[in-house]
Every structure is written in C-alpha cells, then in structure tokens.
Amino acid sequence: MAVYSQKAFKNLCSIASTMRGAPKIPIVILVMVFMTAIFAPLIAPHSPTVGSLPDRMMPPFWAKGGSLNYPMGTDALGRDMLSRVIVGTRISLSIALLAVFFAGSIGTIVGLVSGYFGGPIDVFLMRMVDIALSIPLILLAIILAAALGVSFTNIIVVIVLLLWPYYARQVRGETLSIKERDFVLLARVANCSHTRIIWRHILPNVVPSLLVLATLQAAFVILVESSLSFLGVGIPPPAPAWGLMVGEGRVYLATALWLSFWPGLAIFLTVLSMNLFGDWLRDRLDPKLRQI
C-alpha cells in the first residue's frame, strides 16, 4: 500500500516538475475550452440555432433590458449568444484539430521523404511546397466555395492545403540534419531498411518540434477559419461558428456590440492561450535545454 502511494507521489512529482514554469492561466483556459467543446450540447442552456423572436436583440444580463435567462444576450433572431458561443467552440476546435492533423500528417510524410532521400525527389516535393505556398488562401477558399459550395469538409480541405507546406519544410530541414548523425549511419550498418530508419530513427526526433508547430498552428487555424467564415466562405450559417458570428454582428456593431464581442472574445482568448502554451512548449522541448 505504502509502496503504491509512494509511486503515485513520485508520479505526481514528476508531472509537477515537467510542468514547472508552464503558463498556468492559458492552460486553465485551454482545458476549459476543450471541456466546453466536448460537452457543448450538455452545457448550452438553449438551442444554438433555434431562437425565439420575441426575445431578439436582448443585451447581456447586466445591461438595461437584459435577462439572466440569456446571460450574454441574444442575436437578431433571438438565439442565445451563450449557447452559440459554447457550441461554436466545438466547431472551431474540431476544425483546428482535424486540419492540423491532416496537414501535419501530409507535411510530415512529404518532409521526411524529401529530406531523407534528397536528390530529384527532394527537388520535386519542395517545388510542390513552393507552389502550395504561392496559392492565395482567400482566393482558393472563394473558388472552392463557388465550385463546391461551403461546407465543413471544404473548409478543412482549404486549410490543409494552406498548412501542409509549413510542416513539410520544417520536417525536411530537421530530417536533413538528423540523417547526418551517426546513429542513422549505424542503423544502416545494423541493416535497417530505409522505411525503418525514417519511422524509428528520424521521426521520433522530429516529433518535439512538430508538436510545437502544431500547437501554434492550431491557433492560426482558428483565426483562418474565423476569417473565412466572416467572409462567408467558411462554415455555412446557421451553424454557430465564431468567425461567422462576428461577421453577422458587424451590421449591428453600432447598436448591439455584444453580437460580435462574445465570439470575438472567445477567439481572442483561445488563440492567445494556444500561442502562449506553444511558446512554452517550444522552450521546454528545445533540444539544447532538453538534456537538463
């Protein structure tokens, strides 16, 4: 019994020491954002899409005419702002995670292959990266929206197309330096196949910087998604996406500030927290500091 609790204590200590210097407020905010996203339908007091027209344009509860029934007020269709922001969390986060996951996977594979094999393969793949980087995102999004219509899938496709080259470049650069290290040569002496060397010996050494890039880019994705939704080529209404809500509120900016304020605040806090967390992660996983 004592041994177990000692072990548990040790584990706690090691977690504590890993988290030393971590930005506490951003982590708390991020945990809350994630919980909100997971339990969105349970937390939301009202339906995010169906409003009651008699209650339209109600200000937040502390203002004159506000009600505690709608703590953040209601929009032009009488929909509860709080519920919309809560459900919007789920949309924004799932887009961020899916886009980063797919872009990261594609970019990592391209980067590993490109950096490891070099030569004509490298030249070809890196030109693909250059091409992908030269496509203007907004234009692509508008074209895709016009051609295929706006949908959840399309916006992820657009963002993945935008993001994967960054991963490819980063991973290629690191692969170039890692493959020159002696353990890769020794792996070849020990008869490892190229695939095995890439997956077992190079990829694990790239993961820390991938994690950092992913955290920082998740924040970026939320911003991009917001901008696209704001322009009307992102998430289609009536879904409560944060960017879309800011866009819808623009018309009423002079009379009903809260329509844009709440989703804007949600974007701001989430993105800022992710960036701060990413910065900390980068310092934490810095190869020069890792040995300490």
Place this chain on the structure above:
Amino acid sequence: MEKRITFLLEVENLKTYFFTRRGVIKAVDGISFYVKKGETMGLVGESGCGKTITGLSLLRLVPEPAGRIVEGRVIFEGEDVLKKSPAEMRKIRGSKISMILQDSMTSLNPSFRIGNQVGEVIRLHGMVRGRTLLQKVIEALRLVRIPAAETRIRDYPHQMSGGMRQRVTGAIALSCQPSLIIADEPTTSLDVTIQAQYLRLLKELQEQTKTSLLFITHDFGIVARMCDRVAVMYAGKIVETAETRDIFDNPRHPYTRALMSCLPKIEVQLKILAAIDGQPPELGDLPPGCRFAPRCSEASEKCWRYYPPQKVIGRDHGVSCWNVHQYQDGESNRGS
C-alpha cells in the same frame, strides 16, 4: 609457387572517389591491405587522409550520390563485397561486419532508451522477442561491463556518461557476433583515463570473441597497445604497412618516421612538440608523384614525377618510397 592464405578481409586496389562540382576528390586511391582472423589491424593517418571513407567503403556505405567506389575488390570471407546485391549486402551489415564510431553522443538515438537500441539490432538479426530478447540485451550490456544493466536499459543516452555510451555502442556492435568490427576512432571523444579503460575492454572482448578489428585512429600510442599490424595512410594511399613492432622499431617511410618523431617521448623533455612542416595535399588536386614529396626532406626529382610502387622489404612489411633502399643501407650501417 604462390601460397594463398585466406584472410578474413582482403582489400585490393580499392578506389573511392567523390565526384563534386570542383572536380574529383580521390579520398581513397588504390589501397590494398588484409586483415587476418582474430587480429587487430590499425589504419593510421592524419585527418582527411581517407581512413573513414575506407571503413565505409568496406560496408558500401559511402555517402551517395557524390561518393562512389570506382575500382577494386573487397574480399570478405572469400566473397567480393563489391559484387553483392543490396539484399546480400544487408545480410552482411550488422551481422558479419559492424562498426563503432567516434562520437558516442551522436551514435545513439537520443529518443530511445538504451535497451531498445541494443534490442533493435539483436531483433533484426536474431529473430528473438519478448523475454529472451530482454535477456540478450542485458547479457550484451553485461559483456561490456555496464554496472546494473537491468536498470540501465531504461536509461536514455543523455543520462549516461560518455564512456558508458561508448560501451553501449560497443555492445551494439558486438551483439550479433560479427567477424569484423570497424572501429573508427572510438576513443577520440573520451578523456584519457576512460580511453585506456575502454581500449582494455575492447581488447579483452576481442580476445574472448575472436573478432577481427579494423582500428582506425590517428594515435600511434593507441596503435602500439591495440594493433597487431598497422597500415599508415597518407592522402588516400597506404604508404607503409608492417607489424606493429616492426613499424616502431624500423619505420621506413619518411612519413611514418616523421609521425614517430612527433610522438612526445617520456625520457626527453621537450619545450615544443615536433610537427611535420607543410600541409597534406588537396585530395582533388594531387601531385603526379609521391604525395608526401612536398613535405619530404629526402624527396628527389623522381619522387616528384612518379608514384613509388610498394616494395616488400621484410615479412609483412611493405613501403611505398623510392628511397627505401637508402634507408635500409643506413640502418644496417648503423647496426654494424
């Protein structure tokens, strides 16, 4: 009347060139040597003379596409390594020939625990898994005298000292009972006390396992304590090869002599360490004659024009120098 002895490794006229934009770099330019079963062969020379590339050529791991083995034969256990298919080659690497490299910090993958790294090689060749594999890993680490091997297998490379890490790379190299280990300056990254300890261990393990060792180094002190025979390399060529005792008693090539005179001696107090004047030639722009001629005090017209062929001047003693007879006379005169 040719008596053919079968050697473990026989290298004949090996040439490894690098084709770069600035021309052809002749890193290894027609070297021949052999390694007998169970012996330690030293390959000595200053940095950039092609020692490492020689080692890599034996495994056909010359950095491509710039580097290429253009000529020669590498007979290993009776078969030409250079003629093997990639699949056959992979069977040799790791199980028949393995390597220990200079820098123990980069020889091990920083993301994996020691046990996994040793285990990987054993698993790739021995087809064992699970508990037997773990047992073999611990055995391999015990063999190189890593204390508390059972707990050390859970360490990451950065948690070990340089000497320990180098022992782990030794364990990896030995784990599949290779018949040849190429040790490329395995002690340069270690400090002197650990160096001596490591060399002693290597020597003992070699005697236990009857493995041949190709020991690449620039340190004649290490040669003296480790090697049975030695080949001295200069600018991509072997200039002198002999048994270790022979080369210390009777160095024939001016370069070998110069290297010997650079060794500080314990009985002579020196203010300034001796050095060889000049620089080794650019491997991309070699003189037609003897490569050491520009730095050699005895160089004659002939030395500048033609490369000297190897002369056998004793049992297992070969020298590539035009002036070698003069030395022989000189030596015998002094002796009498």
